Amino acid sequence: MSQAFLTASRVRRSLAPSARVAALTVCALLTLGPVIWTVSTSLRTPAESFDLPPKIVPSSPTAEAYSGVFDQIDIWLLALNSTLVTALIALGQMVTAGLAGYAFARLDFRFKKALFALVLATMMVPLQVTIVPVFLVLKSISLTDTLLGLIVPAFPTAFGTFLMRQYFLGMPKDLGEAAMLDGAGPWRVFRSVYAPLAAPGLAIVGVLAFNYHWNEFFRPLILETSSQNYTLPLGLVSLQGNLGTGSISVVLAGVVLSMIPAVAVFVVGQRPLREGITSAGVNR
């Protein structure tokens, strides 16, 4: 991946590669430390929770805390809510961004530039600035404290649209032109020529949407008031509030459970996730 730096670093061999690797290893451990501690503490007995030095490998590992999570909060419901919200938003964003991105990249229509500028401009608008009116709009149509109120407003995605437009622009134009010469109309050109090629771009949109909305806290905190509509982060934060510091391992077990899908996506979709995060520098 970086021949440039293999060559470049040959010059600064004086930096002692082994010292550099050792320093990087310490940094990596500090980075992963809180996560490792969370997993190991969730597997310890409550009495051992606060042991210092922390026993990374529990002396008598127990899954007690995990059954505790299922007893003390309705984690199935939280997980179901989170899954529904995240999956539908990811799917919705892939559809809206795919279609709009294609229109901006490959179709001709009036006000194209102005509309695209409008889409780009909204990328700059922080969510917190619009949340009060959005809350009032949703309230007026009785969508506050519903999962739908969390899902629908997240469908349009300025960044996803931008990303898909770039993606379609990167595809060879002759493909569509050849199909048009064969008599295909605009819909056929989209449906059978370009759409099948869009999967990797859509994967980026989907993975980014998953990462953001699975972890989302601000909107659920404001929109969802009854606990049966809570998503995982909201449920876990309120679990900690309810229990105080007593059942730390139960709280941590809940955190570990909620991390699993995010970690799975990190493992499977790291490449699209990385590309998405870096391509336009949007991370929220």
Add this chain to the structure above:
Amino acid sequence: MTSTQAPTVRPDRAADPPAGDRPRPSARERGARLLAALFLAPTIVGIVVFTVVPIAGSVVLSLFHWNVIDSPRFAGTANYREAFTDSTVLVSFGNTLVFMVLAVVSQLLIALILALAVNGRMPVWLRSAFRSAFFFPLVLSAASISVVMKYLFNQDFGVVNWLLGLVGIAPVPWLTSENGAMAAVILVYVWQQFGFSFLLFVGGLNNIPKEMHEAASLDGATGLRKHLHVTLPLLSPTLLVASVVGIINALQVFEQPYVLTNGGPGDSTRTVVMVIYETAFEQLRFGTASAVGVLLFVLIMAVTAFQFRLSRRFVHYQ
């Protein structure tokens, strides 16, 4: 964020014979327009309803007193005057700016050093392992991880103070003292966010042509000097993006202070977004909350514009 290759020229139209078969292209053109309208409708309608109208709504609301229950009363600039005189609001802007400067500077520095280090010579598997480790916190929920961090930063039984004790540092009252709380919020935020700038820098470093480094080495530049005079200028476009996005994100910080300290002790970690949240959804003062929101928006715009102005002088595009 990169410039667009907007199709100002339309080869498909231009390639058509000048005249003659008019009906066919125009039928196709109408088809394309109809399709474009259908394809754009969900995004444009959604953006108008959930972003454009709410921005206007925020501005309008900021001119009224409203608690949802009674009917709105026109307030003129009263909400803005309140924002500029209310001590909690002022303190929250101060906190947010302090947080932003310290968090963004440390985030960029850590990311830059680690990106340079990871780009040095090492086996490929090791490099990708480091890259994954530094990027990992980004996929976690800021709210849930802050719950964990609250235990780690506990003054008496937290792992952080235990680690500091190993190197002879007395227990720090994280979360219970004003400076400690701000430091903890910054540390937790930077811990989760630096991987983002790191990824940007790794990408930016990969785009620097190796000839640049070779030329510099031939001229006798080594180590730090080479980085200062060759790598950094070539990396400046990436630095600009990383700092713009870093600042925009930091100005909106919410989860970490909300969960770790709930704004305290006192108001010492109360941020602007926390004030918006509390004013609107706990005190039901929607007008004042909207005014604070509009001010935050203006601040973000101003900082971003200022950065791009600065960048004209310092960013080198190849």
